[in-house]
Amino acid sequence: MKALHNFLENKVKPNFTEGGKLERFWVVYDALETFAFTPGHATSKGTHIRDSIDLKRTMFLVILAMVPALLFGMWNVGHHYYLSLGEVSSADPLTAMMLDKFLIGLEKTLPLIVVSYGVGLGIEFIFAGIRKHSINEGFLVSGMLIPLIMPVDVPLWMVAVATAFAVIIGKEVFGGTGMNILNVALTARAFLFFAYPKQMAGDIWIHGSTTAAQGSLADGYTGATALGNLANTVGKPLDAEGVGVVMSQFDAGGLYSLQNAFFGLIPGCIGETSALAVLLGAGILIWTGIGSWRIMLSFLIGGLAMGAIFNAFGANAYMTLPPVHQVVLGGFMFGMVFMATDPVTAAQTNMGKIIYGFFGGFFSIMIRVFNPAYPEGVMLAILFMNVMAPMIDHYVIQANVKRRMKRASNLQPATA
Amino acid sequence: MSKAIRIRKGSDIRLVGVADKKLDIAKPSPVFAIKPPDFHSLTPKLVARDGDRVKAGDTLFFDKYNEPVKFNSPVSGVVEEVVRGAKRRILEVRIKADDHTEYKDFGVKDPAGMSADDLKSHLMAGGMWPFFIQRPFNVIANPQGKPKAIFVSGFDSSPLAPDEAFVMEHIKDDFKVGIHALKVLSEGKPVHLGVRQGSSCYNDVEGVTRHEVSGPHPAGNVGVQIHHIDPINRGEVVWTIKPQDIANIGRFLRTGKFDLQRIVALVGSEVNQPQYYRVTVGTHLAPMTAGKLKDDDKRFISGNPLTGASIEEDGFLGYYDHQLSVLPEGNKPKFFLTEGWLSPGLNNKTFSLSKAYPTWLLGKRRYDLDTNANGEERAFVVTGQYEKVFPFDIYPVQLVKSIIVNDIDSMEKLGIYEVAPEDFALCEYSCTSKINVQQIVRDGLDTIMEEFK
Numbered sequence: 001m002k003a004l005h006n007f008l009e010n011k012v013k014p015n016f017t018e019g020g021k022l023e024r025f026w027v028v029y030d031a032l033e034t035f036a037f038t039p040g041h042a043t044s045k046g047t048h049i050r051d052s053i054d055l056k057r058t059m060f061l062v063i064l065a066m067v068p069a070l071l072f073g074m075w076n077v078g079h080h081y082y083l084s085l086g087e088v089s090s091a092d093p094l095t096a097m098m099l100d101k102f103l104i105g106l107e108k109t110l111p112l113i114v115v116s117y118g119v120g121l122g123i124e125f126i127f128a129g130i131r132k133h134s135i136n137e138g139f140l141v142s143g144m145l146i147p148l149i150m151p152v153d154v155p156l157w158m159v160a161v162a163t164a165f166a167v168i169i170g171k172e173v174f175g176g177t178g179m180n181i182l183n184v185a186l187t188a189r190a191f192l193f194f195a196y197p198k199q200m201a202g203d204i205w206i207h208g209s210t211t212a213a214q215g216s217l218a219d220g221y222t223g224a225t226a227l228g229n230l231a232n233t234v235g236k237p238l239d240a241e242g243v244g245v246v247m248s249q250f251d252a253g254g255l256y257s258l259q260n261a262f263f264g265l266i267p268g269c270i271g272e273t274s275a276l277a278v279l280l281g282a283g284i285l286i287w288t289g290i291g292s293w294r295i296m297l298s299f300l301i302g303g304l305a306m307g308a309i310f311n312a313f314g315a316n317a318y319m320t321l322p323p324v325h326q327v328v329l330g331g332f333m334f335g336m337v338f339m340a341t342d343p344v345t346a347a348q349t350n351m352g353k354i355i356y357g358f359f360g361g362f363f364s365i366m367i368r369v370f371n372p373a374y375p376e377g378v379m380l381a382i383l384f385m386n387v388m389a390p391m392i393d394h395y396v397i398q399a400n401v402k403r404r405m406k407r408a409s410n411l412q413p414a415t416a
Numbered sequence: 417m418s419k420a421i422r423i424r425k426g427s428d429i430r431l432v433g434v435a436d437k438k439l440d441i442a443k444p445s446p447v448f449a450i451k452p453p454d455f456h457s458l459t460p461k462l463v464a465r466d467g468d469r470v471k472a473g474d475t476l477f478f479d480k481y482n483e484p485v486k487f488n489s490p491v492s493g494v495v496e497e498v499v500r501g502a503k504r505r506i507l508e509v510r511i512k513a514d515d516h517t518e519y520k521d522f523g524v525k526d527p528a529g530m531s532a533d534d535l536k537s538h539l540m541a542g543g544m545w546p547f548f549i550q551r552p553f554n555v556i557a558n559p560q561g562k563p564k565a566i567f568v569s570g571f572d573s574s575p576l577a578p579d580e581a582f583v584m585e586h587i588k589d590d591f592k593v594g595i596h597a598l599k600v601l602s603e604g605k606p607v608h609l610g611v612r613q614g615s616s617c618y619n620d621v622e623g624v625t626r627h628e629v630s631g632p633h634p635a636g637n638v639g640v641q642i643h644h645i646d647p648i649n650r651g652e653v654v655w656t657i658k659p660q661d662i663a664n665i666g667r668f669l670r671t672g673k674f675d676l677q678r679i680v681a682l683v684g685s686e687v688n689q690p691q692y693y694r695v696t697v698g699t700h701l702a703p704m705t706a707g708k709l710k711d712d713d714k715r716f717i718s719g720n721p722l723t724g725a726s727i728e729e730d731g732f733l734g735y736y737d738h739q740l741s742v743l744p745e746g747n748k749p750k751f752f753l754t755e756g757w758l759s760p761g762l763n764n765k766t767f768s769l770s771k772a773y774p775t776w777l778l779g780k781r782r783y784d785l786d787t788n789a790n791g792e793e794r795a796f797v798v799t800g801q802y803e804k805v806f807p808f809d810i811y812p813v814q815l816v817k818s819i820i821v822n823d824i825d826s827m828e829k830l831g832i833y834e835v836a837p838e839d840f841a842l843c844e845y846s847c848t849s850k851i852n853v854q855q856i857v858r859d860g861l862d863t864i865m866e867e868f869k
Contacts, residue, residue: 001751034792037749038756042787046837046854048721048743049429049575051846053770054791056757058798058848061772136795178795178849289771292800348799348813397811401829404809408649 005037027128031135059137061288063144065281066338070148072277073270074105077152080267081207090255094265108207109270112147115156119163120146127172136177138184138344139167145185145338148271149331149379150192153204158196162188182386183345186335186379193379205267225268226256227330231372233317243317250321261328272334275327282337291341294350295357299336302361303327310369318369326365335378336361345386352393360385420613421644423631425807426842427769429575431721432784433742435681437582439692444515448491448698449499449508449732450476454725455546457555457862460487460506464495473520473543473674476509485556488543490676490698492518508732511698519673527597527669535600542668546735547661551642551654553865554836563655565646566602568624570659571612573636574720574841578681578692578738580659581617586679586694591659592621593666598657599623610641634807639839643808648834660738680733684721684742685784686710699733704740713745715787722841723854746788757791769805769846794849802853805842810834812843816853819860824867827860836861 015022016029033039035056043050078101082088088096120143128135146163170187171180193200205225226249233243250256260266264274272278285291307323314320327333340346340360347356360381367377374380452460460477464470470489479485489495491513499508522542527535536559539545548557557563571580584591598607606625611618613630627645629635638656648654664676676697682704683690693704701716717724718734721741725734733740750756759766761773767783768775802812810831818826837854844853 001754005749005751036752038752038788038790039792040747040749041789041792042715042745042747043789044726046723046852047841047845048715048717048724048726048741048787049431049785049845050788050790050850051770051848052759052761052766052768052773052790053846053848054757054850055794055797055848056752056791057772058770060758134792136797138795138797176795178797287771290798343799344797346799349811350800350803353800393814397814397830400809400811404649404829404831407647408651 001037008033008036024129027125027135031125034134055137058290059140061284061290062141062338065284065291066141066144066148066271068277068280069271069274069334070109070144072264072274073148073272074109075102076105076264076273077108077207077270078102078104079265080205084206090265104207105270108152109147111156112150112154112159112270113144115159116146116163117143119160120167123164123167123172127176131176138171138177142166142184142188145271146188148338149185149189149269149334151200151204152207152270154192155199158192158199159188162191162195165191178344180344181390182383183339183342186339186383186386189379190383193376205269225330225375226250226261226266227368227375229256230318230321230329231368231375234369234372236316238314238317238320247317247320250325256329258322258325258328261325266329269331269334272331275333278333278337285337285341291337292343292346292353292357294353295341295346295360296336298354298357299340299361299364300327302358302363303332303336303365304361305358306362306365310365323365327361330368331376331378332361332364335364335382339378339382340385345389347389347392347396349393349396352389352396355392355396356385356389359388421610421627421629421635421641423629423635423640423644423807425803426632426634426805427846428573428632429722429767429785429845430780430782431575431683431743432685432764432782433683433687433690434576434782435578435683435690435692437579437692439582439586439679439694442693442695442699442703444513445696445700445703446513447496447510447700447732448489448493448513448696449510449700450487450490450698450735451508451732452477452487452506454735455487455556456858457553457865462498462506462509464489464509466495466498468495469493470495470511471518471520473522475543476511477506479556482559484537484540484559485545486540486543487546488674490674490696492516519675522668522672522674524672525669527593527600530600532600532603535597539597539665539668543674544665544668547657547665548655549657551639551648551656551836552833553861554838555865557655558653561653561655563602563605563653565605566598566607566655566657567610567638567642567645568598568608568657568659568662569610569636569638569641570618571610571615571629571636572720572738573612573633574722575633576681576683576739576741577636577720578679580612581615582692583660583679583738584617587660587663587677590663590666590670593670594662594664595621595623595666597665597669598662601655608641608645610636610638610645612636631807634805634839634842637836637839639834639836640807643834650828650833652833658736658738661736678733678738680704680737681739682708682742683739684717686712686714686742686744695733697733697735701727701729701731701733701740705729705742709742713747715743715745717741717743721785722845723838744784744786746786746790748788750788750790769842770801770848789850791848791850793851796849796851798848801846801848802840802843805846806840808834808839812840815860816840816843816851816856819856819863822863824864827864832857832860832864 016026166188262275286293304323307326310319363381364378459480461480462477464476471492475486493511493513496510496512501507550557609624613628719737752758806812815830837857840853
């Protein structure tokens with residue numbers, strides 16, 4: 001490795017330093033060199049020894065935690081593609097056409113990942129060049145999150161526009177990594193949701209269902225997400241026409257049964273469907289201490305609490321869905337594990353994290369049931385809590401300040 | 417009265433190179449130096465000039481804004497050189513030592529018979545005052561201040577720190593006399609002594625309020641003990657002093673001589689036989705280190721690896737330091753898969769307080785860490801990290817941020833009066849974004865100190 005480093009140092013690096021012919025690409029070179037070699041920077045101030053952890057490892061572990069959801073998502077894309085064509089049926093063993101399903105998913109997902117990283121990192125490099133600082137690793141995570149929360153058939157140009165919007169307006173205008181108020185990946189998703197409502201509401205959840213296969217969909221296969229179906233029941237009495245048909249899909253054996261929803265055999269965004277895969281990621285994040293267990297746990301409790309409250313009222317069919325079933329549907333789990341825990345946009349104090357998480361989960365379920373126009377409540381709930389997080393922290397910190405002030409005011413005058 | 421304090425947050429960083437319990441008297445150093453930068457925010461006014469003859473106890477310089485606070489020569493000899501840095505700032509006053517030290521006679525005193533003011537002026541004239549450090553601000557105590565208590569941490573919990581029981585064996589008598597002096601100075605206010613739980617080395621010390629402290633570093637930091645015993649509020653002052661300096665005061669009163677001794681632990685993975693040495697304050701390193709070090713690129717740290725000052729190989733020990741740590745310099749790049757950011761981290765060169773490395777699964781063993789920063793400075797991203805190693809009822813991140821934006825009002829409200837840079841050393845160690853937290857805290861304290869002037 002010494003030889004490689006010497007080669008870089010003596011032959012390659014001079015081209016990129018000041019006066020070299022590739023000077024303007026210094027940021028790119030620097031990012032790649034520091035990727036391969038932790039630089040030999042010795043400490044100069046303060047502690048002489050430093051922890052081995054750095055932002056690269058932190059971000060890498062988050063990406064690692066997303067891998068189960070990503071791999072399962074790829075398979076699931078293919079699974080639903082063949083289901084919709086009727087080439088497999090839900091009665092077949094899941095291992096049927098395993099490789100074909102996975103390859104379809106890979107073919108659809110890889111371009112999304114490439115576009116997301118390409119656009120996002122390109123913008124990051126430009127800003128790092130302008131600001132003359134090295135690349136922050138933050139986008140490595142955002143760039144993987146964005147494809148995972150996209151419907152599979154979303155046009156690539158929309159992903160590119162959304163990513164550019166999220167990186168520039170969501171992050172760089174605030175000063176870059178660490179300064180943003182809203183979660184970058186969710187900003188991209190929200191941008192698409194509000195800017196292209198028509199495209200985002202169409203049949204884009206199943207690969208191929210909008211195009212050639214439109215006419216040849218298998219019988220009874222609608223290609224709608226569970227939440228989209230449920231949203232149709234809102235505002236109708238429990239015994240209204242069609243409601244029973246929808247709700248029967250949520251019973252054992254139905255497409256959206258608790259079992260299917262937990263394992264992820266339902267249509268939805270690429271990475272969000274499988275609660276199991278997401279929880280595997282949660283395990284990695286909690287095990288390594290990188291994701292906040294406080295946020296995840298209180299988020300889950302918040303969601304279950306709201307679900308239970310709805311159960312108690314049961315005013316429409318949606319409300320009667322058991323809380324556990326609520327939280328394994330849609331993007332709830334994915335948002336809880338990967339979005340709500342983003343340390344930059346979440347609350348920063350330990351107490352604040354618990355409050356933030358609880359209301360995040362609470363509002364996620366509330367929004368999706370109360371407002372059928374926004375079936376994906378978790379996105380809006382987390383963005384809303386992102387905005388609220390500084391205020392939550394403010395009150396948590398004020399309690400500490402008050403405690404200190406009180407201590408001071410209890411003093412005897414003689415010592416003051 | 418004794419009160420048990422249990423510290424839960426923090427971490428012991430176990431490094432290779434602990435000192436054996438063996439004390440040698442170091443060979444006499446030919447040159448000594450007193451370094452004004454050791455005394456934070458001091459503006460020294462020189463008394464001694466190049467070529468002057470001094471006795472041990474003669475004043476070298478004093479505090480320009482507080483004239484009675486004197487800084488005396490630890491040995492007799494000739495002022496060899498006043499080393500200056502940028503803007504003619506005085507960095508070192510070097511004294512070429514005689515073979516036999518001649519002491520100036522300050523007279524033997526019994527603190528019990530003295531008033532606080534008499535004792536104070538005696539200690540100031542004798543150059544003993546700089547041992548008193550005040551909080552807030554962590555600077556030499558203002559002699560006019562009225563402290564609400566004097567705090568002594570009886571032990572040091574930082575990495576590779578000297579063992580207090582071993583050191584005490586050699587200085588106990590002087591220490592007890594010094595404690596009597598503290599009693600007089602405190603004018604009826606308590607003198608608190610923090611003792612490591614289970615340690616009996618201070619059991620026979622009278623006149624202090626003992627507190628048993630348990631838990632990981634920074635349990636031995638006096639700031640942590642103050643916070644849990646009697647926290648500092650706005651407008652209050654406490655004085656702190658270290659055990660070996662109490663012994664120096666005791667020796668000064670008992671003998672009338674300015675005889676500043678220190679038992680120093682020479683430690684670290686670059687030392688062949690780590691052990692203790694008895695030296696005189698201001699000593700050159702060579703008498704301790706000559707022939708005892710490994711042949712690598714080395715970092716010499718006067719103090720412990722978390723808070724100490726970097727010094728040159730032919731430099732001088734810091735005024736307050738009872739530890740000289742020698743670690744391998746980390747100026748070599750690390751390939752990302754083997755030793756860098758994606759390494760498995762199973763060897764003893766990787767130590768992390770974060771669970772992202774397997775340190776926490778590998779049990780108790782000692783680590784051989786170098787001075788590589790292990791990453792570049794980044795924006796502040798990861799939260800919850802500082803809180804795990806900061807045993808104060810204070811929000812460390814928010815306090816640091818208020819300092820960065822220079823918001824004096826928030827700094828006060830968030831508790832800046834209670835802290836010193838050393839209390840943030842573990843935060844800085846564990847910081848993913850490699851932020852120099854201790855420097856930020858020092859700057860914040862300096863800003864507030866400016867306001868009070």
